[in-house]
Amino acid sequence: MKLQLTLAAVLLASTSVAAQNSTYFSKDKKIESKLCAISANEGFSAARKVAAQQGIFLSRFSQSILCNGEDIRDIAKQQVAKPSAQPKVEVFAKDSQQETQLCITALKQGLAPVREKIGNLNSLKCNGQNVTEFVKRYQNMAI
Secondary structure, eight states, rough: OOOOEEEEEOOOOOHHHHHHSOOOOOOSOOOOHHHHHHHHOOHHHHHHHHHHHTTOOSSSSOOOOOOTTHHHHHHHHHHSSSOOOOOOOEESSSSSHHHHHHHHHHHHOOOOHHHHHOOOGGGOTTEEEEHHHHHHHTTTSSS
């Protein structure tokens, strides 16, 4: 069964979003500055890993390095707290074939109604994927 569902990916790649995504860098060559930048960009665990390679211990529980007057752990937490912009995908039926409609039904209502109609879910392909994988991937997208 070959289906023709069209997935229109609407990527949120505007300049305003790009301007909000800050990348931190170290202004000097000191290892402490480098660790601050890594902590802000990649998280505290990544900074700890690099620090260990340099023979520096970064404690998870007590203050060890200050980055512009702020604890390195707090900088990492601020970066983690920022939600990342995820691309939005719109799913719609390109035609009115029964298989296409079953794929849309699986996204909207789940797999149970589709299983009742066709029995074996492995026989239905949506965009070249098994219907179960298709639903896992796109069920929270706009329909």
